Structure formats: C-alpha cells, structure tokens
Amino acid sequence: MAGSIPASRTGSPAAGAFAGxxxxxxxxxxxxxxxxxxxxxxxxxxxxxxxxxxxxMVLAVLTGPLxxxxxxxxxxxxxxxxxxxWAHPLGTDDLGQDVLARMLYGGRISLAVGLSAMxxxxxxxxxxxxxxxxxxxxxxxxxxxxxxxFLSLPGLPLLLLIxxxxxxxxxKTLGPEIGVFVLIVAVIGGLRWMPxxxxxxxxxxxxxxxxxxxxxRGLGAAPLRQVLRHILxxxxxxxxxxxxxxxxxxxxxxxxxxxxxxxxxPDIPTWGRILFDAKDNLDFAPxxxxxxxxxxxxxxxxxxxxxDGLRDALDPRKVL
Amino acid sequence: xxxxxxxxxxxxxxxxxxxxLVLFTILALAPGDPFEELATNPNVPPEVRMNLxxxxxxxxxxxxxxLRWFTSMMKGDWGFSFVSRVNVxxxxxxxxxxxxxxxxxxxxxxxxxxxxxxxxxxxxPYSFFDxxxxxxxxxxxxxxxxxxxxxxxxxxxxxxxxxxxxYRADISxxxxxxxxxxxxxxxxxxxxxxxxxxSSMTRFMRSAVLDVIQLDYxxxxxxxxxxERVTIARHVVRNxxxxxxxxxxxxxxxxxxxxxxxxxxxRVPGIGSxxxxxxxxxxxxxxxxxxxxxxxxxxxxNLIADILYGWLDPRISYR
Numbered sequence: 001m002a003g004s005i006p007a008s009r010t011g012s013p014a015a016g017a018f019a020g021x022x023x024x025x026x027x028x029x030x031x032x033x034x035x036x037x038x039x040x041x042x043x044x045x046x047x048x049x050x051x052x053x054x055x056x057m058v059l060a061v062l063t064g065p066l067x068x069x070x071x072x073x074x075x076x077x078x079x080x081x082x083x084x085x086w087a088h089p090l091g092t093d094d095l096g097q098d099v100l101a102r103m104l105y106g107g108r109i110s111l112a113v114g115l116s117a118m119x120x121x122x123x124x125x126x127x128x129x130x131x132x133x134x135x136x137x138x139x140x141x142x143x144x145x146x147x148x149x150f151l152s153l154p155g156l157p158l159l160l161l162i163x164x165x166x167x168x169x170x171x172k173t174l175g176p177e178i179g180v181f182v183l184i185v186a187v188i189g190g191l192r193w194m195p196x197x198x199x200x201x202x203x204x205x206x207x208x209x210x211x212x213x214x215x216x217r218g219l220g221a222a223p224l225r226q227v228l229r230h231i232l233x234x235x236x237x238x239x240x241x242x243x244x245x246x247x248x249x250x251x252x253x254x255x256x257x258x259x260x261x262x263x264x265x266p267d268i269p270t271w272g273r274i275l276f277d278a279k280d281n282l283d284f285a286p287x288x289x290x291x292x293x294x295x296x297x298x299x300x301x302x303x304x305x306x307x308d309g310l311r312d313a314l315d316p317r318k319v320l
Numbered sequence: 321x322x323x324x325x326x327x328x329x330x331x332x333x334x335x336x337x338x339x340x341l342v343l344f345t346i347l348a349l350a351p352g353d354p355f356e357e358l359a360t361n362p363n364v365p366p367e368v369r370m371n372l373x374x375x376x377x378x379x380x381x382x383x384x385x386x387l388r389w390f391t392s393m394m395k396g397d398w399g400f401s402f403v404s405r406v407n408v409x410x411x412x413x414x415x416x417x418x419x420x421x422x423x424x425x426x427x428x429x430x431x432x433x434x435x436x437x438x439x440x441x442x443x444x445p446y447s448f449f450d451x452x453x454x455x456x457x458x459x460x461x462x463x464x465x466x467x468x469x470x471x472x473x474x475x476x477x478x479x480x481x482x483x484x485x486x487y488r489a490d491i492s493x494x495x496x497x498x499x500x501x502x503x504x505x506x507x508x509x510x511x512x513x514x515x516x517x518x519s520s521m522t523r524f525m526r527s528a529v530l531d532v533i534q535l536d537y538x539x540x541x542x543x544x545x546x547x548e549r550v551t552i553a554r555h556v557v558r559n560x561x562x563x564x565x566x567x568x569x570x571x572x573x574x575x576x577x578x579x580x581x582x583x584x585x586x587r588v589p590g591i592g593s594x595x596x597x598x599x600x601x602x603x604x605x606x607x608x609x610x611x612x613x614x615x616x617x618x619x620x621x622n623l624i625a626d627i628l629y630g631w632l633d634p635r636i637s638y639r
Contacts, residue, residue: 149338151570152622154614156577157595161343161611164599165350252464256581259466260596272466279470279585283478290474293467301462308458 040313047309050302057299061111064104072101072269084287091287093277103292106269110251111299113185113270117250120189122243125196126232132197133204134227144201151194156256162187163262180264188253196242203235237314244307248300255296271296324636328626332619339615340393344386347608393612399605403598408609412591416613419590422509423579429514430521437518438525439557442533453522460519465578469512469585476508483508487588509582516578517571524567528560562632569625572618 041047075095084091089100132143163183170179207213208231216230255272257263259279264270266277271292278289380388392398398408437457441450477485487505532538533556541551576592583592591610598606629636 145338149335149342152335152615152618153339153342153573154576154611154618155573156580157611157614158343158346160580160595160599161607162346164607165346169350248462255464256466256577259581260584262596262599275466275470282470282474286474286478289470293470297463297467300464301459304458304462 037313041309044305044309044312046305047312050305050309053298053302054306057107057295057302058111061104061107064107065101068101068104070098070101072105073097073267091285091291093274093285093288094281099274099288099291102269102274103271103295106271106274106292107295109181109264109268109270110254110272110296113181113188113254114247114251114303116185117188117192117253118243118246120185121192121246121250122196122239124189125193125242126200126239128193129197129200129202130204130227130232133201134208134223134231136205136208140201143197147194147197150191153191155191156253159187159191159253159257160260160262163257176265177268180268184254184257184263185250188250192246192249192253196239196246199238199242200235203238204231207231207234240314241307241311244303244310248303248307251296251300251303324630325627328623328630332623335622336616336619337390339619340390340612341386343608343611343615344389348382348385393609398609398612401598401603401606403601403603403606408605411594411606412609412613415589415591415594418588419579419583419592422506422513422582422588422590423575425506425510426513426517426579427575429510430517433514433518434521434525435557438522439529439552439560441522442526442529443552445530450526454526457519457522457526460515461523463516465512465516465581466585468516469508469582472508472512473585485586487586505586509586509588512585513575513578513582517575520571521564521568524564525560528563529556531563532556532560558632562629565625565628565632569622572621576614576617 075097091099093099093102128143128147132140132147166183167180170183173179174182213226213230216226221229254263254270255275258270258272259276261276264273266273269277274292275289275296278285278292282289396409398412400406401408401411404411437453441447441453444450473485476483484505485508487509538551538555541555542548546555579590580592580595582588583590584596587593591613595607595610598610
C-alpha cells in the first residue's frame with residue numbers, strides 16, 4: 001500500500017499523542033501482539049467510548065430485569081401512553097405496559113440475535129474462504145462463484161421470503177420463541193458470510209506462500225495443521241473486524257424485520273418490534289418510539305466505532 | 321466496447337439463473353403446500369385437487385418444475401395473485417415505477433451529497449470540515465432508515481407540520497399544483513433513503529480520493545502547472561470513482577432494503593409495500609415474483625456498474 005495517510009482520522013499521530021501515556025521504548029519492546037493491539041485500540045477514543053457504551057448496554061439488559069422488577073406484560077389501561085414519569089421511567093405503551101421493562105427484556109433478544117448471527121456468518125465465511133484459499137484451482141473458482149452469487153441476492157426481500165415460508169413450520173417444531181429466533185439468526189447469518197469468505201480467502205492466498213508456512217510444510221505438517229496452526233491465526237485480524245461490523249448489521253436486520261411486523265411476535269418485544277408497535281402513535285406518544293430507536297442507534301454506533309478501532313488495532317491494511 | 325458490453329450482458333444471464341435457482345430451492349424446500357387451502361376446503365372434492373396438481377405439474381420431478389418455472393418467469397408469465405385477482409406482472413408493473421423513481425432520486429441525492437463532500441474532505445484530511453463530515457457520515461451510517469424515517473415524521477410532519485407523511489397516488493389537483501404535491505410528498509422518503517446512502521458513499525468517496533490523490537500522476541499534473549481544481553476534477557475524481565462504482569453496485573441490495581422500509585413507513589405505493597402486504601396476505605405468487613424482480617434489479621444495477629466501469633477506465637473494456 002502506497003498510502004501514508006491512515007484511513008481513520010483518529011489513527012493520526014496527533015490524536016494518538018493525547019490519549020494515555022506515550023509508551024516508552026522499553027515498554028513497547030516487551031509488549032506482546034495483544035498488548036500492542038490494545039495500545040493501538042486505546043488510541044481510538046471513540047472506539048473506547050463505544051466499548052464503554054456497549055458494555056453498559058449489555059450489563060443493563062443482562063442485570064436490568066433482575067433489578068427493575070416491573071413485569072413486561074402488565075396491562076394497565078389507566079396508565080396508557082403516559083410520558084416518562086417516576087412510576088414509568090420511559091413511559092408506557094398503548095396497553096399501559098412499561099416501556100423500560102420491555103426494552104430491557106427485548107434488548108437481550110436484539111443483542112443475542114446480533115451476536116449469534118455474527119458467529120454463524122464468521123464460521124461459514126471462514127470455512128468457505130479457508131477451503132477456497134487453501135485448495136485453490138477449481139474448488140476456489142467454484143466457491144467464489146457461489147460467493148458472488150450470494151452477494152447479488154437481494155438481502156431483505158429474501159429474508160422476508162424465507163421467514164414467510166418457514167416461520168410456521170419452525171414454530172411448530174421448536175415453539176414460537178426459539179423457532180423464530182433460530183430462523184432469524186440462521187437466515188441473517190446465512191446471508192452475511194460472503195464478505196468474511198472473501199477476506200479469509202485473500203488472506204489465505206497470500207499467507208499460503210509465506211516462508212513460515214513453507215517451513216511448516218517442509219517440516220511435514222499436514223494441510224490441516226498448516227491451516228489451523230499457521231495460516232488461520234494470522235488471518236484472524238480482518239475477520240474480527242468484519243465480525244464486529246456484522247453484529248451491527250445483524251441487529252439492524254433483525255430490527256428491520258421486526259419493524260416490518262414480520263420478525264418476532266408481539267410478546268417478545270425486541271427493539272424493532274417496539275418501534276413497529278409505536279410507529280402509529282408518534283403524534284401523541286413520541287417517547288414510545290424514541291427510546292427503543294435510540295437504543296438501536298446507540299448500540300449500532302458503538303459497535304461500528306469499536307469495529308473502526310479494531311481495524312486500526314488489528315488490520316494494518318487500509319480498508320474502507 | 322461493444323464486445324465488452326456483450327460479454328457483460330452474457331455473464332449476467334447465468335447469475336440470474338443462479339439467483340432463480342436459489343429462490344426456487346427455497347420455495348421447494350419450504351414446508352406447506354400451495355394447495356393446502358384447497359385441501360382443507362370441503363367444497364373442493366379430492367379429484368379436482370388431484371387434477372389441479374397434475375395440471376400445474378406439482379408432482380413432476382424438481383428439475384423439470386424448476387425449468388418450467390424459470391422459462392415462464394423469463395417469458396413474463398408470473399402467475400395470478402390470489403388476493404387481488406389480477407395477473408402478477410400487471411400488479412407489479414403498476415407499482416414498479418414509483419419504487420424506481422424513489423430509489424433513483426435517492427441514489428442521485430446520495431451521489432450529489434457524497435461526491436462533493438467526500439472529495440473536499442479528502443483534499444483536506446483531518447481538517448475541521450473533514451472531522452465534521454466523517455463524524456456525520458459515521459452517525460448517518462449507524463442510523464437505521466426505520467428510525468430516521470420516524471424521526472423525520474416526528475419533526476417535519478408532526479412538530480413543524482410542513483410535509484405530509486402519507487404518500488398518495490391519487491392527488492386530485494392538476495397542473496403545477498399536482499407536481500408540487502408530488503414533490504412535497506416524495507421529499508421525506510427520498511431524503512431518508514438518500515441521506516443513508518450518502519453517508520456510506522461519502523466514506524467510500526473519501527477513502528478512494530485519498531488513495532488516488534497521492535499517486536505520481538497527480539503530482540505530475542500539479543507539477544505541470546494545472547490548476548488544483550482541474551487536477552482534482554479531471555485527474556483525481558474520475559479515477560477515484562472506479563472503486564466507488566463497484567462499492568455502490570455492491571450496495572444495491574442495501575438500497576432495496578432501505579426502500580422496502582421507507583415505502584412501508586411513508587406508505588409509498590411501490591413494490592416494497594406490495595411485498596409486505598402480500599406477505600401479510602399469504603399471496604405466494606406475488607411474493608416470489610417481487611423477490612425475483614428485486615434480484616433482477618440487482619443484476620441490472622451490477623450490469624450498469626460494469627458499463628460505467630468501462631467508461632471510467634477504458635483499459636478495462638479492452639481486455
């Protein structure tokens with residue numbers, strides 16, 4: 001890369017000099033790869049901020065329902081569509097249900113969908129990319145055509161089609177909650193593995209020819225060992241970055257689906273689902289839509305900033 | 321150039337066939353039977369149902385069913401809507417222009433915002449303007465369209481009461497007034513979609529210009545005394561657009577996702593809202609056809625990107 005201008009503005013030396021104590025030469029020498037990555041990540045103040053926000057979010061949805069013990073489905077018509085007050089910190093919806101309690105509960109699902117879909121995308125993408133990049137030739141060609149094909153599938157319409165066709169079947173076999181969860185996670189993950197596969201393949205193509213892999217090959221390492229011990233650990237950086245962005249994309253995909261009324265059923269109030277219920281009452285109960293919307297926005301923003309910071313930390317190449 | 325074009329067009333046929341294969345497999349794998357309703361309807365005797373199955377070839381081998389389905393899709397014979405009682409292709413053709421108009425204007429708006437801002441940011445990296453622009457792009461890129469749409473409605477329709485938040489196809493005015501009403505109701509959907517597109521395109525544009533601006537031929541252009549404006553416009557931007565075109569083409573599926581959502585929020589009568597209402601009404605032929613149309617549009621936009629590519633970088637089309 002001919003570039004001398006880092007892609008991210010916070011990657012500039014000027015910004016770095018302000019954050020934290022400048023590491024001394026001695027300390028830098030003794031630091032491990034992970035410590036080095038952490039040092040670079042710390043420089044990205046917004047990424048650090050994003051991590052704090054995300055950790056707070058996760059803590060809130062994990063411990064929130066234990067501390068804030070208002071039931072999510074307590075219907076109280078006397079208190080319907082109330083603005084935030086002491087009794088209901090984030091107001092109530094059209095059935096008088098507490099928005100904060102619903103958001104804390106639904107946030108678990110939203111975040112869980114994001115993480116699980118990301119794992120599926122990463123595992124599938126890494127597998128396809130690794131096989132394509134390591135084997136090369138005919139297999140590589142075929143797998144890359146499949147990847148290109150998947151890249152030109154229209155994501156959300158296809159997601160809607162699959163959910164429409166398979167929802168009832170899975171609901172019957174796995175129960176409404178788990179059935180929809182499995183379906184949504186599998187489909188979102190299954191439609192997002194392609195960028196990871198391309199990244200991993202590119203990494204494998206170049207690492208395969210590196211001296212240390214050749215040395216391993218010369219020492220008689222089996223192909224599987226070459227991949228697992230030598231190539232894969234070295235190509236993990238870009239995958240982590242892509243995975244981070246995938247979490248955000250999966251959260252948006254799930255929210256979009258629920259927002260269209262085709263995701264989770266109303267008794268599982270994910271953030272998108274709350275927005276769907278709230279969108280027709282914007283004129284007299286704006287709080288009902290604003291809080292879950294802001295939650296989605298903040299989560300996605302933090303994850304994107306973390307991804308940006310991780311890119312600076314792990315992926316020395318300049319990617320978008 | 322003609323040969324290049326021809327090759328590109330020919331390449332997109334197998335892609336379309338591949339997409340249709342994926343769609344058909346999904347449909348074939350799905351549990352449930354399109355004739356389920358007939359099976360549970362006591363007024364339809366089983367013989368009639370069997371005859372219908374045979375007539376539609378539902379018991380044929382899957383490869384034959386796929387071939388038959390694909391050829392009829394290509395011929396424009398898309399079936400009959402269960403709910404609206406009209407042919408699917410007519411239903412879709414009624415709605416398609418609105419969607420294309422909204423997506424097209426949004427994309428145009430996005431480009432009009434993204435190219436100048438991206439170029440200006442990249443020519444002054446880390447300046448105050450660049451910092452603001454990059455941050456805004458990051459925020460816009462993280463704001464999902466369904467939330468921006470609601471915020472726009474809240475602010476422009478409910479709080480300020482400037483713009484209507486329901487898109488109407490039947491405006492009773494005529495002449496200038498008709499045009500004005502149409503533009504007024506299209507502002508919010510186009511702006512929501514266009515700003516979302518603009519935020520990611522700005523990022524692409526900025527980094528592409530940053531890549532190009534330090535190349536040797538740019539320094540040469542400057543050294544021979546070209547005005548900075550000319551250097552940027554004629555030497556930098558054109559070459560920076562090449563990767564941007566690819567990225568924008570890769571983003572096309574995202575635009576459709578955004579269009580689906582904005583159509584739903586603002587009740588724009590396009591194919592996106594038709595898709596949602598068909599799903600809610602279990603109208604399978606329409607759902608399949610719309611998904612197919614969306615796939616066709618993705619392939620079409622990729623083709624357009626390829627053609628733009630050949631125009632931006634003549635070397636590509638001579639290969």
